[in-house]
Amino acid sequence: MTAPTIAFDLDGTLVDTAPDLLDSLNHCMDIAGLKRVDVQELRRFIGFGGRVMIERAFEAHGKPLADGQLDSLYAAFIEHYAGGIPGKSAPYPGLIAALDRFSAAGCRLAVCTNKTEQPSRRLLEALGLAGRFSAICGQDTFAYRKPDPRHLFGTIKAAGGDVERALMVGDSRTDIDTAKAAGIPVVAVHFGYTDLPVSTFEPSRIISHYDELTVAMAVDLIDKARSPARA
DSSP: OOOOEEEEOSBTTTEEOHHHHHHHHHHHHHHHTOOOOOHHHHHHHOSSOHHHHHHHHHHHTTOOOOTTHHHHHHHHHHHHHHHHTTTTOEEOTTHHHHHHHHHHTTOEEEEEOSSOHHHHHHHHHHTTOGGGOSEEEOTTTSSOOTTSHHHHHHHHHHTTOOGGGEEEEESSHHHHHHHHHHTOOEEEETTSSOSSOGGGGOOSEEESSGGGOOHHHHHHHHHHHHOGGGO
8 A cells, every 4th residue: 555645734834934934024014114014914914925925914904016016025025035044933843753753654745835946945954854855846836836736736746645645734724725625634733824723624633733643643534535434
């Protein structure tokens, strides 16, 4: 039997990047002469990459973006963010041990994120995590991104995995909707970036710490997803 592939979201799932994303978003707010965003507001803006974060921040201020302004602010965001990697970002507690468990069991690990690919790779490299993943796929890796299930399918295939033996781990509605559209079970972490409790979106399972994410849990969820009568 093919060993499972575990596909992780990045921001708010593998790594707590909120401090650095907030700093870069507020760099853009400073450029635009708008009020800075606080960490609670940031939770409503994350999920579709930096451009959407900026758009949502402007919408929250009731301020329309001028022609070409989004492109220039996004360039400023990327420059600021990339220049500070890894900054204050850090893996969540228990993550390393969880990755070790899955690797020891022969599982393939992958990253499926709506952050662009190169900053994702740079961040994971800076944190010493990149080598653990068979594929790191961002919003610009394919012609589609989450919640389009093809982003998840493509990531699993790039990792050399089988979409019939896969699990998604994420922190937001975007991740949960993606996995559901792909017909793949999804474990949601409750410590990530979402403005509503992840239970609202009905993932397959919710964990509060990576100690709870076991190989046995992953295999059980995958088996049940493939055998509806057992669910």
